[in-house]
Amino acid sequence: MKVVVCVKQIPDPNTPGQLDPSTHYLKRDGVEVVLDPGDEFGVEAGLQLVEKHGGEVTVVSMGPERGLDAVRKALAMGAHKGVLITDDQLRGSDALTTARVLAAAIGREGFDVVIAATESTDGYTGVVPQAIAELLDVPAVTFATSLEYDGSLLHVRRQTEAGHDLVEAPLPAVVSVTAGVNEPRYPSLKGIMGAKTKPMDRFNLVDLGLEGAGAASAGETIVAVAAAPQRAAGEIVKDEGDAAKRIADFLAAKKVI
């Protein structure tokens, strides 16, 4: 079975991101970057599928040259091959452009299953997997909290506002997975060493036949950026045994008890 997992390298989610005030692009300089933690669940899901059913996991990422580290981490976890699409024109790409680029690379690889996180931790539009599915003309089974394959059908628990749906789908398909769908493995030392020698393809937009796909053709522009209004500073106290009373007083003042 041929599994493709989409991954993204993002600024460390523990440090708030910033937009460049002049270009409105994500500031990437001087910011620690990591494999999006949400993507580790996608990589793990792909590895589990091929461990059970045979085949290979290819990791596909779009981003600057440093995106290589995210792909390498996925390779260190056990993925077999990496594909990185890097092109200066892709700075400032929107969700649709991202989907077009990833779909072109995935289509070139061939696939039975495409796995992605439900959303990136930095941009969190949550629409890229669905757009990829549309461009590849296959079903998108989204927001999976569990994923099994029985040899002919995928069986997915799909998160809903009210609980979950049980969904089954034949291959090929795109699946988006939530954090919690599995327990991602840590790369072993052997995996980390081995990652350096695994095959890695590098493409630009010309290679994919997608010239002019970046910000210049994004159909939307950020026209204003401002710091969000801060909440007024509150009262912070250490519990000296009187915390319960203080909280109860607060609730009473707000007239909810």
Added chain:
Amino acid sequence: MSVGKTWVFTEVTDGKPAPVALELLTKARSLGGTVEAVAFGSTAAAAAAEVGAFGAQTLHTGTDSAYDEVLLGGPAADALAALVAEHHPDLILFGATYTGRDVAGRLAARLGVPVVANGLDVSANGGIDVASSIFGATVDVTTRFDQGPPALALIRAKSFAAEASGGGPANVVPNEHPVAQKHLTARVTGRVTEAAAGPKLEEAPVVISGGRGLGDPKNFELLDQLAQAIGGAAVGASRAVVDAGWVPYAMQVGQTGKTVKPAVYLAFGISGAMQHTVGMKGAKAIVAVNKDENAPIFKLADLGVVGDALRILPRLIEEIRSRKG
């Protein structure tokens, strides 16, 4: 400037439109122009009275009962693409729900037009602008559509209060095109409701949430007891404990979970990761209890207590019970 024609994608379950659709219809009215709703499934037409009462003059429905048994993303995007070509809406608003994202994402790819996600407001000032908040709601951005029509926007629930317009039932325009065969292969074989006990998170005046700092899933019982002591309070959770399997997804407050705007929000053992604060920073008042005095949640708190939630909770329950007699 007004928007000529705004559509609201409306999820209908057993004839009932989703609350977020009524919020979006209310907003759509303020943009001027025509307001219409679009819904799919065998009971879609039953929503005509309610969407009409919130301002939709027309309800376009996809009537094939197959919509009930498949994931809506593919077939609804197909049908919407055809309806767009026929009726030319300028703007389509979607609630930022699971299915809303499925449909909007596929429709954007199908039409080759941008989709803006996580919207908190939409306005028309010489163009269609969507306001959203990024980086854990520390930065506000305004995004303008340069392509389209239609402009596609996913708007988070609770961004607007739903207000009835007093309008009569929407005029139902049924679209009887069957769902394409290729969309019938991915099937929904069961729908499971994980009913949380007590009032709904989105509606409760008081929300009490727990995180990793509670140490153990069984300590969520303390939150249930506190909710009962206060009365009418709902219990929520951070993504960390939902992902860890302590409590069901239906309880998750945050970016990928529910957005709540209660009168008072109480956070016990929640550090305040951006993922969580996006879903609760709209609360009128916030109380946070955490052992770590540097926890980011304290930046939002009106009352912050540096202390052990497990020691404070039993005493707080007792204190409220005794005050209520």
